[in-house]
Amino acid sequence: MAHSFNLSLAVQDLDNAETFYGQILGLPLERFVPGEGAAPLLLLPQGDACLLIREITAAEAMHPGLLQNLHRHPLGVGVSLEFTVDSLVPIR
Secondary structure, three states: OOOOEEEEEEEOOHHHHHHHHHHHOOOOOEEEOOOOOOOOEEEEEEOOEEEEEEEHHHHHHHOHHHHOOHHHOOOOOOOOOOOOOOOOHHHO
16 A cells, blocks of 8 residues: 655745745755646655645635634744755855
8 A cells, every 4th residue: 555645835925935945955846736726836746755835825725724823823833844955055
């Protein structure tokens, strides 16, 4: 049986996220539109896992009850993502 793990990350601006993760970090991103009229998202496959990056407004629209209190706390608290990159020079 195949197993997979998907993690969703909500960002303020999808284009900025694509620039950071794809161009600066050099990670293999794919822009994807899940269906007609749906908001685009970024896919970052890593083995059997995939990071889904979507704009926060799209995430809130999909899960309003779950995210209704999202702005009560600082975003990103308690989350740590680690990536292996070839060089940190572009980040400087």
